[in-house]
Amino acid sequence: MSVHIFYGSSTGTAEGAANAMFDVFAKAGSVELHDMMDGEIDALDPADFHVFSCATYGEGELPAGSTEFFEDLLEASPDLTGLRFAVFGLGDSIYVDTYNAAGKTIVEHLTGLGATQVGDRFEHDNSGTDDVDEKAVEWAEQIVAQI
Numbered sequence: 361m362s363v364h365i366f367y368g369s370s371t372g373t374a375e376g377a378a379n380a381m382f383d384v385f386a387k388a389g390s391v392e393l394h395d396m397m398d399g400e401i402d403a404l405d406p407a408d409f410h411v412f413s414c415a416t417y418g419e420g421e422l423p424a425g426s427t428e429f430f431e432d433l434l435e436a437s438p439d440l441t442g443l444r445f446a447v448f449g450l451g452d453s454i455y456v457d458t459y460n461a462a463g464k465t466i467v468e469h470l471t472g473l474g475a476t477q478v479g480d481r482f483e484h485d486n487s488g489t490d491d492v493d494e495k496a497v498e499w500a501e502q503i504v505a506q507i
């Protein structure tokens with residue numbers, strides 16, 4: 361099994377978290393990192409496991425350049441039955457109405473295509489005191505125990 365870690369990041373926090381998780385997921389198989397901006401929707405494979413580390417911007421959207429990933433995916437509308445994924449969301453609670461909305465959107469889109477969420481969706485708060493990379497490792501350890 362391969363683990364595909366996709367990150368959606370504008371200023372590097374979600375990308376850093378994705379990198380921090382790399383060694384944890386390497387316990388489960390070979391790991392590939394993907395910038396969602398590269399639009400590699402073909403890397404979604406029911407035989408593999410998928411992790412999304414993604415920030416929220418705008419009015420609750422994915423970061424600029426990453427929104428097209430799901431536009432392309434929804435247009436292609438593949439049957440993702442059997443595909444398993446987990447979501448590590450990043451946001452900031454000062455954005456009350458759209459706090460961590462991108463992570464919720466990812467869950468909706470993937471489950472809407474038949475995929476199955478594994479574990480709890482994490483919500484990192486940039487206004488909080490939690491170290492994002494430490495939390496990413498802790499979360500990844502919980503997820504890897506379930507795959």
Ligand SMILES: Cc1cc2nc3c(=O)[nH]c(=O)nc-3n(C[C@H](O)[C@H](O)[C@H](O)COP(=O)(O)O)c2cc1C
Nearest residue numbers: 369370371372373374415416451452455458459460
């Ligand atoms: C201009 C701007 C808009 C943002 N909008 C939201 C938002 O709507 N909801 C949210 O939860 N966080 C929002 N954030 C917070 C980011 O998602 C958060 O800081 C995240 O850690 C950034 O990740 P990145 O460095 O990978 O881009 C916003 C941040 C900026 C700078």
